[in-house]
Amino acid sequence: MPTAAIIGGGVIGSAWASRFLLHGWEVRFHDPAPNSETVLRKVLDKARRWVPEVYDQLPAEGALTVCGSIAHAVSFADWVQESTPERLEIKHSVLGEIQASCPAETIVASSTSGFMPSELQAGSSRPDRILVAHPYNPVYLLPIVEVVSSTVLAEETVQHAEALLSDIGMKPITLRAEIPAHVGDRLLEAVWREALWLIKDGVATTQQIDDIMTHGFGLRWAQKGLFETYRTAGGEAGMKHFLEQFGPCLQWPWTKLTDVPDLDEELIDRIVEQSDAQAAGRSVSELEEERDANLVAMLKALRQQDTAAGAFLNRLGASP
Ligand SMILES: NC(=O)c1ccc[n+]([C@@H]2O[C@H](COP(=O)([O-])OP(=O)(O)OC[C@H]3O[C@@H](n4cnc5c(N)ncnc54)[C@H](O)[C@@H]3O)[C@@H](O)[C@H]2O)c1
Structure with a gap:
């Protein structure tokens, strides 16, 4: 089984972890916050409830390992997804720690909403393995992900990233240029x-x-x-x-x-x-519940019409 390391497990990281697990990947998860595993398990419960309604040909769920350090989480990862707070100094320090321990060829993708890959790559000894994979909330249900590279990345690296993201039921859109906040x-x-x-x-x-x-x-x-x-x-x-x-x-x-x-x-x-x-x-949790139920109903309707995100899901082999 391929392995994803999820570094940072708040709103976005926990939902990435859930998406990878439900699409059959092993997940190694690290977030230093004392309640991070509770947050993750809550999001995973929501994803387990809704994702099979949309993607009805899912593999067996992957295994989850909660890790006490970044080094432990990334040491044999095929993909690293960084979802730490949107502060450049935190991203630089975390990306440095990740690349000090992950395999040399592993792609390290950042969920950043605003920073460009070239900003994240500054100071890295392997800048050509760092790119942006920017998802939308809730990551376990919405299929789109913006892939942003920079001039130091080889075309094959970007294609490899697109293939990995497609493997977890996503539609990667690779941008033609890096700009702050993407598209x-x-x-x-x-x-x-x-x-x-x-x-x-x-x-x-x-x-x-x-x-x-x-x-x-x-x-x-x-x-x-x-x-x-x-x-x-x-x-x-x-x-x-x-x-x-x-x-x-x-x-x-x-x-x-x-x-x-x-x-x-x-x-x-x-x-x-x-x-x-x-x-x-209504609490945020109740609003999330409404949001997910509505998204699932809309995705099902779009699948019936074989249009937009529904057409994409139908092509993945899901039945309407
Ligand atoms: N919230 C959104 O709608 C959204 C959408 C797309 C992308 N993003 C991007 O995703 C990233 C995360 O955003 P979020 O909304 O999940 O934030 P969040 O505050 O919910 O989560 C950030 C998590 O990072 C953890 N963290 C802090 N330092 C860490 C470290 N050194 N190592 C590992 N984990 C650490 C925190 O404990 C926290 O759980 C940001 O870059 C943001 O721009 C957010």
Whole structure:
């Protein structure tokens, strides 16, 4: 069985560990936090419940070993997934410790949402084995992973990474260049920036913004994305007509563009207060439960339609 070492087991690392285990890999897990194994087992329970609903041809679950040190976890790993806090000095120190003990050829992938591979590689003696594999939460259910390399990586290393990620039921998208925050988070950052302004200016509440997304364009995005959605908005003439008609609006001063409001105490308090009201007493765990149940239902529906992520899952051999 191939072995993955999971270094850092918070929200993302525990979900990576669950994905690898449920796709038949051995997992060696290390996180120094005293409650890390409890966190992992809670996430693994959720994954065991939901993943078989989506991927119904899973191998036997792999074995989990909780390790007391990075060296112990990575010593014979085929893949290392680093998911420590988003601070460059922590990443550098952890990546150094990993590469001091893992096999020379092992790929060390970082889950970082923001740092570029070349930033992570600085100071490494084997920078050509470090890349970014950026997943989306919950990692055990969402198949997408952004693979980001840099000029020091060989094409074969990137292809090897893509093959390993495909083996755990993921759809790797390899980016053509490294940029801070990759692609998905760049798009989300633009949405966040506008949402902050809308709340700060008192135009809409967190509930109203979420309703507009969940009852409207959010439904479109899960199955057609941005470009195919607007291709249909252009009528039979398609994208060219759409861009001629609506493209100029993108330059009108509708948005705040790259201006970011100060996230001062007042704005933070306003968002937190509105978000608490919106949650109406539901705990984060209850919200996660709703999220996972909804994602599974949507993935099943997309499989029935053989479209988007559903088509991808069908091609993996899962039956609708
Ligand atoms: N949360 C998200 O939605 C999300 C999505 C994609 C990627 N990411 C990225 O994943 C990474 C982890 O984010 P998270 O949300 O899981 O954070 P988190 O705070 O939930 O987890 C970080 C974990 O790292 C552990 N840790 C700290 N120092 C360590 C060390 N020296 N060795 C091993 N473990 C150590 C902590 O104990 C903690 O459990 C970040 O780089 C983040 O940008 C997060």
